[in-house]
Amino acid sequence: xxxxxxxxxxxxxxxxxxxxxxxxxxxxxxxxxxxxxxxxxxxxxxxxxxxxxxxxxxxxxxxxxxxxxxxxxxxxxxxxxxxxxxxxxxxxxxxxxxxxxxxxxxxxxxxxxxxxxxxxxxxxxxxxxxxxxxxxxxxxxxxxxxxxxxxxxxxxxxxxxxxxxxxxxxxxxxxxxxxxxxxxxxxxxxxxxxxxxxxxxxxxxxxxxxxxxxxxxxxxxxxxxxxxxxxxxxxxxxxxxxxxxxxxxxxxxxxxxxxxxxxxxxxxxxxxxxxxxxxxxxxxxxxxxxxxxxxxxxxxxxxxxxxxxxxxx
Numbered sequence: 001x002x003x004x005x006x007x008x009x010x011x012x013x014x015x016x017x018x019x020x021x022x023x024x025x026x027x028x029x030x031x032x033x034x035x036x037x038x039x040x041x042x043x044x045x046x047x048x049x050x051x052x053x054x055x056x057x058x059x060x061x062x063x064x065x066x067x068x069x070x071x072x073x074x075x076x077x078x079x080x081x082x083x084x085x086x087x088x089x090x091x092x093x094x095x096x097x098x099x100x101x102x103x104x105x106x107x108x109x110x111x112x113x114x115x116x117x118x119x120x121x122x123x124x125x126x127x128x129x130x131x132x133x134x135x136x137x138x139x140x141x142x143x144x145x146x147x148x149x150x151x152x153x154x155x156x157x158x159x160x161x162x163x164x165x166x167x168x169x170x171x172x173x174x175x176x177x178x179x180x181x182x183x184x185x186x187x188x189x190x191x192x193x194x195x196x197x198x199x200x201x202x203x204x205x206x207x208x209x210x211x212x213x214x215x216x217x218x219x220x221x222x223x224x225x226x227x228x229x230x231x232x233x234x235x236x237x238x239x240x241x242x243x244x245x246x247x248x249x250x251x252x253x254x255x256x257x258x259x260x261x262x263x264x265x266x267x268x269x270x271x272x273x274x275x276x277x278x279x280x281x282x283x284x285x286x287x288x289x290x291x292x293x294x295x296x297x298x299x300x301x302x303x304x305x306x307x308x309x310x311x312x313x
Contacts (some may be wrong), residue, residue, distance in 0.1 A: 004261065004268040006245045010252040015040030017158070018094040019251075020086070022077050022144055023104030025051035028170070028218060030058055031240040032101060032247050037062060037070050039248075042094040046075035046086045047104070077104045077140030083147050091151075098158050099251050100148035101168045105137045105188075112183040130184040137188035141169055142195055145210070149199075153206045161254035164207045168251050169196050171214045171260060176271060193260065197272075200258045201303065211250050212260035214271065215243050238263055 019036045023029040024045035037043045045055045055072035062070060071093055075086040090097055110129050117125045145167060152165030159166065174180065175189035196212045203210045218238040246263045250256055261268040280288040298304055 001274055002270040004270065006242075006266070006268070007249060008245070010249045011035070011039045013159075013252050014248065016042075017098040018042040018044070018090065018096055019099040019101065020044045020046055020090060020097060020148070021101045021103055022046045022075065022140070024101075025055040025058065025072070028215065028240050028243045028247075029101070029103040030054070031244040032103065033058065033070065035241075035244040035248055036099075037066070041069070041099075043070040044086065044090045044093070045070065045072045046077070046083075047072070048076060049074040077102075077144055078135045080143060083143050087147055087151055096155065097148070097151055097165070098155065099166050099168075100144060100152075101170070101247055101251065102141045102144040102148075103168075103170045103247075104140050104144075105170060106133055108133050108182060108184045113181065127184075130187075133184035134188045134191070137185070138191040138195070141192050145169065145195065145199060149203065149206060149208055149210075152208050157207070159209075159252075159254045161209075162207065163209050163254065163257075165209070166251045167203075167208065167210045168247050169210065169212045170247075171196065171212045173214050173216050173262060173264075175212075175214055175260075176262070196258070196260060204257070209254070209257040211256050211258065212272075213243070213247050213250060214260055214262045215246075216262065216264035218243055236265060242266065 014036055019033075019041045021029050021033045021036070021043065024033040024043075025047035029045075029047070033043050033045050045058065047055055052072065052074065059067055059070050059072065071089075073086045073089050074082075076082045087097070108129050110127075112127050112130055115124055119125050148165065148167050152167075155164040157164060169192050171192040172185075172189040174182070174186045175193040178186045178190075180186065193212065193214075196210060199210045216238055218240060242263055246261060246268050250259070250261060250268070258272060260271045262271055263269075279291070283291075
């Protein structure tokens with residue numbers, strides 16, 4: 001297990017870089033936007049139109065003379081056109097984008113396992129909110145990732161390792177564990193972890209680093225349903241400052257690619273390396289070698305060959 005201490009020296013290189021933070025008007029995203037701005041970055045807050053007041057409050061609270069380095073662009077990450085417009089406006093304002101933090105996410109407000117809400121026929125109501133949660137947390141993250149990689153591939157090398165950009169996907173401890181039972185959120189965050197893994201081949205070819213952050217409990221609106229009870233317990237949690245530090249540090253650490261850090265107890269614990277190392281013990285050495293052989297086969301044939309669309313009858 002690799003444990004990494006917080007180290008603000010990584011943040012010195014933020015000066016003159018441009019950072020996009022989706023879901024950047026509140027909570028972890030807002031604190032991350034502030035921290036990047038404090039260290040000299042240009043920052044775009046990409047958040048819903050309903051978050052305009054919160055975003056404007058962040059900007060107006062900045063020191064005089066530095067407010068022009070932060071802009072707010074109304075953005076719904078599930079809308080491809082919104083995201084395209086947001087990137088266009090960011091380039092128009094700052095000229096380039098080196099860092100993208102795919103932070104936008106929501107928690108369901110109704111219980112997926114509620115079997116008492118029935119339709120007129122007496123059958124369970126369709127859990128429509130689940131689709132909304134998965135759309136925002138997973139589809140929105142995938143949209144953001146694809147457009148970020150598309151634009152960053154044209155960057156000149158802009159980090160010490162000569163990478164052309166750095167992208168952070170916000171997963172969760174729920175992206176690795178599922179004991180809380182919030183089905184839609186857990187499913188979406190497991191999906192984000194999957195996207196992190198699936199992105200590495202394309203990202204490496206383009207010279208772009210994609211990493212993840214998996215926060216433990218952090219008091220934000222998302223956890224407001226039980227935060228008062230948590231504060232009375234003896235279980236330690238994070239602060240939004242912890243997460244902002246972890247996100248920006250990982251974005252700036254040129255030695256990191258394809259990693260995901262669980263943030264808890266004031267430190268960052270890397271999960272993916274340990275996950276990969278334990279596969280032989282998990283499934284057996286023979287099956288692990290079979291999977292490795294399949295990976296080599298896919299590499300030899302130039303990647304997974306997608307099937308043709310089935311003919312329509």
